[in-house]
Amino acid sequence: MNYVYSSIMDYLRPSPVAEMLKMASDPELLSFAGGMPDATLFPVEHLRESFDLSLREHGAKALQYSVAEGLPSLRQKICDRMLRAGIDCEIENVLLTQGGTQGIDLSAAIFLDRGDTILCENPTYMGAMGPFDVRDVNYVSVDMDEEGMRMDALEQRLREHPEAKLIYVIPDFQNPTGVTMTVERRRRIVELAREYDVLILEDNPYRELRFDHDELPAIKSFDTEGRVIFLGTFSKTLCPGMRLGWVVAEKEVINNMTTLRAATDMQCSSIAMYAADFFLEHADFDGHIRTVRDAYAMKKERMIEVMQATFPQDVSFTNPDGGIFLWLTFPQKVDAGLMLRELVIPKARAAYMPGEAFYCQAPHRNTCRLNYSGRTLEEIERGISAMGEVFRQVF
Numbered sequence: 001m002n003y004v005y006s007s008i009m010d011y012l013r014p015s016p017v018a019e020m021l022k023m024a025s026d027p028e029l030l031s032f033a034g035g036m037p038d039a040t041l042f043p044v045e046h047l048r049e050s051f052d053l054s055l056r057e058h059g060a061k062a063l064q065y066s067v068a069e070g071l072p073s074l075r076q077k078i079c080d081r082m083l084r085a086g087i088d089c090e091i092e093n094v095l096l097t098q099g100g101t102q103g104i105d106l107s108a109a110i111f112l113d114r115g116d117t118i119l120c121e122n123p124t125y126m127g128a129m130g131p132f133d134v135r136d137v138n139y140v141s142v143d144m145d146e147e148g149m150r151m152d153a154l155e156q157r158l159r160e161h162p163e164a165k166l167i168y169v170i171p172d173f174q175n176p177t178g179v180t181m182t183v184e185r186r187r188r189i190v191e192l193a194r195e196y197d198v199l200i201l202e203d204n205p206y207r208e209l210r211f212d213h214d215e216l217p218a219i220k221s222f223d224t225e226g227r228v229i230f231l232g233t234f235s236k237t238l239c240p241g242m243r244l245g246w247v248v249a250e251k252e253v254i255n256n257m258t259t260l261r262a263a264t265d266m267q268c269s270s271i272a273m274y275a276a277d278f279f280l281e282h283a284d285f286d287g288h289i290r291t292v293r294d295a296y297a298m299k300k301e302r303m304i305e306v307m308q309a310t311f312p313q314d315v316s317f318t319n320p321d322g323g324i325f326l327w328l329t330f331p332q333k334v335d336a337g338l339m340l341r342e343l344v345i346p347k348a349r350a351a352y353m354p355g356e357a358f359y360c361q362a363p364h365r366n367t368c369r370l371n372y373s374g375r376t377l378e379e380i381e382r383g384i385s386a387m388g389e390v391f392r393q394v395f
């Protein structure tokens with residue numbers, strides 16, 4: 001059969017790192033390339049009980065079709081939790097989605113036409129580029145520093161691109177850099193979005209994984225006119241396999257997203273929604289998040305200690321206050337992808353994710369991302385010090 005595919009398929013570029021990821025998936029290899037939560041921390045017993053009790057209490061209803069917006073009682077619990085981020089919303093402002101990924105896709109689908117301009121952090125989350133790529137958007141990148149997206153750079157880009165429609169931003173423990181945007185910049189980005197009349201898509205999967213201070217107010221907390229669409233997910237705090245996330249936005253936006261999702265995947269899994277609702281009602285979710293946070297804080301600390309002890313001086317790295325990733329910058333001349341293939345995988349038997357995958361415009365090839373959540377303390381020590389040994393031979 002000679003299949004004639006739709007034009008969307010032209011925009012789905014095979015990822016330049018797909019081959020490297022395949023190499024990194026060798027079980028013999030200590031890979032820090034992915035973004036897996038620590039599965040040993042999944043609250044398996046409590047979730048088993050939650051599924052069980054959902055079926056006992058709700059019976060066939062938990063297995064029946066539900067409403068496209070998602071279970072009202074779970075949406076109400078999300079509203080209650082959103083108050084901690086400074087977001088005051090009602091259940092009509094909340095749509096449950098299949099993870100944060102569907103929130104990105106629905107936002108792109110209802111707002112972006114082919115050729116529309118969007119602004120992204122430089123670097124940005126490569127998983128978001130799939131939904132944006134298939135809409136053939138025009139990417140404009142905005143430089144970051146240790147306080148997140150730079151507001152002077154954003155203003156300049158907005159001036160250069162008055163046609164820009166949306167800013168995509170990850171303010172807390174950004175994927176890939178681990179950097180957090182300051183409160184001042186959160187306030188400012190909303191002011192700039194108003195001044196230049198653009199939407200903000202605030203993608204915030206890691207907000208509750210802050211190691212030692214209180215969580216910062218979300219960008220959406222400064223929004224008074226419905227300009228910010230907030231995306232949340234249970235993937236990193238509970239588990240990714242239930243595929244539960246949410247969008248918080250104006251009712252009109254939620255209604256449009258709901259109409260579209262009803263036409264594509266109808267709804268989230270009923271039983272998964274009931275079980276998550278049960279879990280939030282009866283288990284100690286905050287206590288569970290504290291356990292996850294403490295474990296990740298310890299892993300990050302260990303990774304930083306080993307890097308400080310074994311990496312050459314001219315490799316710099318971020319030291320995140322939360323989340324699951326940190327970011328390395330090698331000397332300018334280094335191609336991190338090449339070094340991974342030719343030296344790090346064969347000699348250190350370890351892997352990182354080359355940074356080039358995270359740039360929507362000109363990639364900085366001398367960068368890479370490391371994940372610490374998915375490995376044990378012992379594996380972190382072994383894999384990172386082996387990488388350090390290779391780096392010391394190269395630089």
Ligand SMILES: Cc1ncc(COP(=O)(O)O)c(C=O)c1O
Binds near residue numbers: 203245
């Ligand atoms: C920045 C960011 N957004 C969204 C997601 C999507 O997560 P999920 O669809 O599993 O909720 C991730 C997952 O790694 C992420 O890092």
